[in-house]
Amino acid sequence: MRDPEYEGLGTLRSPEEHRTPVVTTGFDEQLLLRWHRAMVLIRRAEEVIAEMIESGEVRCPCHLGIGQEAVAVGVASELTSSDRCFGAHRSHSHYLALGAPVEGLLAEVLGRSTGCSGGFGGSMHLKAPEFGLVGTVPIVGATIPIAVGAALALKLDGGNFVAVSFLGDGATEEGVFHESLNLAASMRLPVLFVIENNLYASHLHIDYRQPGDALVRYADAHHVVRELVDGNNVVEVAQATKRLLATVRSERRPAVLEAVTYRWRGHVGHREDVDVGVERRDNLPSWKQRDPIARLEQGMLSLNPQIENQLAKNRSEVDLEIIEALSRARAAPYPNESAVIASVYSTSVNSKGSV
Amino acid sequence: MEYGEAIRTGFHYLLESDRSVIVIGQGLWSPWYVGDTMRDLEKEFGTDRVIDTPVSELACTGAGVGAALCGYRPIVTHPRVDFALLATDQMVNQAAKWNSMFGGTSPVPVVFRMIVNRGGEQGAQHSQSLYSWFAHIPGLRVVVPATPQDAQDLLVAATLSDDPVVYIDDRWLYDWDQAVTAPRAINLASQGPLVLRHGTDITLVGLSWTTRLLMDAANLLQTEGLSCEVVDLRVINPFDASVVAQSVSKTKRLLVAEGDWVTCGVGAEVITRVIEELGPHALSVAPKRVGLVDAPAPTSKPLENNYYPKVQDIVKHVNEMMKWQ
Numbered sequence: 001m002r003d004p005e006y007e008g009l010g011t012l013r014s015p016e017e018h019r020t021p022v023v024t025t026g027f028d029e030q031l032l033l034r035w036h037r038a039m040v041l042i043r044r045a046e047e048v049i050a051e052m053i054e055s056g057e058v059r060c061p062c063h064l065g066i067g068q069e070a071v072a073v074g075v076a077s078e079l080t081s082s083d084r085c086f087g088a089h090r091s092h093s094h095y096l097a098l099g100a101p102v103e104g105l106l107a108e109v110l111g112r113s114t115g116c117s118g119g120f121g122g123s124m125h126l127k128a129p130e131f132g133l134v135g136t137v138p139i140v141g142a143t144i145p146i147a148v149g150a151a152l153a154l155k156l157d158g159g160n161f162v163a164v165s166f167l168g169d170g171a172t173e174e175g176v177f178h179e180s181l182n183l184a185a186s187m188r189l190p191v192l193f194v195i196e197n198n199l200y201a202s203h204l205h206i207d208y209r210q211p212g213d214a215l216v217r218y219a220d221a222h223h224v225v226r227e228l229v230d231g232n233n234v235v236e237v238a239q240a241t242k243r244l245l246a247t248v249r250s251e252r253r254p255a256v257l258e259a260v261t262y263r264w265r266g267h268v269g270h271r272e273d274v275d276v277g278v279e280r281r282d283n284l285p286s287w288k289q290r291d292p293i294a295r296l297e298q299g300m301l302s303l304n305p306q307i308e309n310q311l312a313k314n315r316s317e318v319d320l321e322i323i324e325a326l327s328r329a330r331a332a333p334y335p336n337e338s339a340v341i342a343s344v345y346s347t348s349v350n351s352k353g354s355v
Numbered sequence: 356m357e358y359g360e361a362i363r364t365g366f367h368y369l370l371e372s373d374r375s376v377i378v379i380g381q382g383l384w385s386p387w388y389v390g391d392t393m394r395d396l397e398k399e400f401g402t403d404r405v406i407d408t409p410v411s412e413l414a415c416t417g418a419g420v421g422a423a424l425c426g427y428r429p430i431v432t433h434p435r436v437d438f439a440l441l442a443t444d445q446m447v448n449q450a451a452k453w454n455s456m457f458g459g460t461s462p463v464p465v466v467f468r469m470i471v472n473r474g475g476e477q478g479a480q481h482s483q484s485l486y487s488w489f490a491h492i493p494g495l496r497v498v499v500p501a502t503p504q505d506a507q508d509l510l511v512a513a514t515l516s517d518d519p520v521v522y523i524d525d526r527w528l529y530d531w532d533q534a535v536t537a538p539r540a541i542n543l544a545s546q547g548p549l550v551l552r553h554g555t556d557i558t559l560v561g562l563s564w565t566t567r568l569l570m571d572a573a574n575l576l577q578t579e580g581l582s583c584e585v586v587d588l589r590v591i592n593p594f595d596a597s598v599v600a601q602s603v604s605k606t607k608r609l610l611v612a613e614g615d616w617v618t619c620g621v622g623a624e625v626i627t628r629v630i631e632e633l634g635p636h637a638l639s640v641a642p643k644r645v646g647l648v649d650a651p652a653p654t655s656k657p658l659e660n661n662y663y664p665k666v667q668d669i670v671k672h673v674n675e676m677m678k679w680q
Binding site (some may be wrong): 084086113115117118119120121125127134135137139142144145146147148149150151152153154156157163175176179180182183186187335339342343344345346 | 377379403404406408409411413414415416417418419420421422423424425426427429444445448449453454455456457458459460461462493494496516517518544593
């Protein structure tokens with residue numbers, strides 16, 4: 001583990017570094033292929049959504065995470081469907097990485113009743129509780145304390161399930177992030193905070209927002225264990241998650257994972273970030289050389305050139321899956337008008353307890 | 356049983372009968388913060404279910420929302436309404452909207468209990484009630500118990516509701532002593548305004564502390580030969596005006612007393628709904644709102660004393676309204 005107190009992010013923030021193939025030696029090929037497929041699914045699904053934004057078919061605000069796929073896939077690889085995950089505005093990747101069906105996502109961004117939130121959420125409000133995703137919402141930082149509450153529930157339940165809060169570097173500037181770290185640490189709650197540090201909050205680089213660029217330093221202030229990894233290396237993300245979750249599950253205490261990555265599109269919408277400043281325009285081509293999918297493929301191919309057939313199969317299967325899902329999503333009806341009122345309050349009064 | 360003790364009885368019933376009920380907030384182990392309403396509950400039910408917290412209103416309220424999404428029925432307690440404002444995002448953006456944002460499939464069975472604790476020269480940031488703020492938000496149910504029975508029953512109903520509920524109790528009521536029947540499971544959706552006292556001359560509408568004022572005023576006015584009907588609102592979101600409207604259709608006179616600023620307040624809603632329901636000629640005299648002047652609560656004793664309406668103010672206003680036939 002790096003010591004951010006002295007080094008900050010160091011080379012992790014440089015697009016000229018960490019471009020080498022992901023080292024996959026010793027990993028089960030089927031596991032690597034599953035990670036690859038999940039990352040390709042996220043990439044292709046978001047590219048299709050981007051096309052529909054550009055054509056005007058999708059109108060809800062979509063915050064695409066293209067380029068950041070390895071974080072969600074690496075973390076999700078270590079979770080079960082009984083763990084409880086929460087995301088934010090840029091959470092297509094979390095939804096898909098946890099195994100939720102792409103049709104539910106596509107139908108949701110198209111506002112259809114078959115969407116994962118019944119057509120009431122759009123891109124920014126996703127849920128798939130049967131896969132562990134309780135909900136994602138776009139108020140920055142809002143789900144951080146909610147994940148802590150989920151961890152409280154899981155602790156009271158007994159067992160060893162955990163809560164996971166996916167957040168961005170911008171959310172660490174919200175006071176509630178610090179309140180939540182303190183609350184989770186002082187109450188010893190099983191929650192993993194996954195900080196996807198893509199160096200930008202909307203348009204503004206972290207150097208203009210914080211006196212330091214490594215966010216694991218906040219964990220130290222609250223006596224929380226933490227790791228800092230290359231977020232574009234799915235193996236590194238999964239391994240760090242595995243180590244941290246071993247602590248979270250067995251010791252019932254929080255942990256912080258910071259994964260440094262970069263998004264290839266704008267804060268919102270389909271465009272690349274050509275419009276948000278010289279620095280970002282200059283860096284984007286370099287960051288594309290640090291592509292988490294290409295690096296995984298290179299690593300797998302270096303060990304077994306024959307694996308290209310399997311990689312190609314993943315790509316074609318994903319394309320077919322998305323085409324079919326999109327076709328069904330487009331054919332689905334919009335939500336019923338009456339649901340606007342009907343969904344405000346629950347209709348039942350059924351205590352889950354013994355009343 | 357006194358109002359404060361009735362709240363504690365409600366808590367005790369909930370914690371004893373339902374393992375999913377937990378309580379979280381600042382000062383729960385300290386009567387300084389919550390009076391006797393939670394006395395020794397942590398000793399009987401454990402500090403893992405009755406949780407005193409760091410000074411983090413937002414995170415603790417969010418934790419209540421999160422636990423509610425994962426099978427529990429948390430009661431998040433804020434010892435002042437004013438402090439709860441730090442947690443507005445979790446109450447208004449999150450709890451109130453999750454069920455709707457996720458197509459009616461994410462109910463949030465959490466209670467936000469806030470205590471009104473005014474007087475005592477505490478001033479602007481320790482005295483607010485803000486009833487109508489919360490009543491404005493679709494998705495929140497808002498209950499404002501006045502009587503000891505309701506202090507107990509509406510806490511139980513709020514906690515058993517699958518919706519987020521704002522429950523506001525008032526320390527000026529903690530010593531109100533009335534007979535209280537034993538707690539039982541109650542469906543909050545079936546609860547609404549009630550006529551506490553029947554009368555024929557004028558309809559007096561109150562909520563929480565002002566209901567007690569109105570009951571005292573009605574007793575005084577009876578000695579002067581006036582028959583006042585007192586309606587206690589009890590639940591102000593969703594808002595049901597039918598009981599008040601029915602009363603006004605009989606009395607033709609309407610006074611609303613709220614322990615809050617009248618501008619855009621609960622009284623404005625009551626009067627509007629009555630007119631909408633009964634038509635422009637429903638009243639024989641202009642309606643009256645009694646509440647706070649549009650200024651933050653002062654600290655200095657004489658100013659504070661003038662700031663809050665008294666029984667005599669209600670009596671005066673009613674007598675003026677009765678001059679008009």
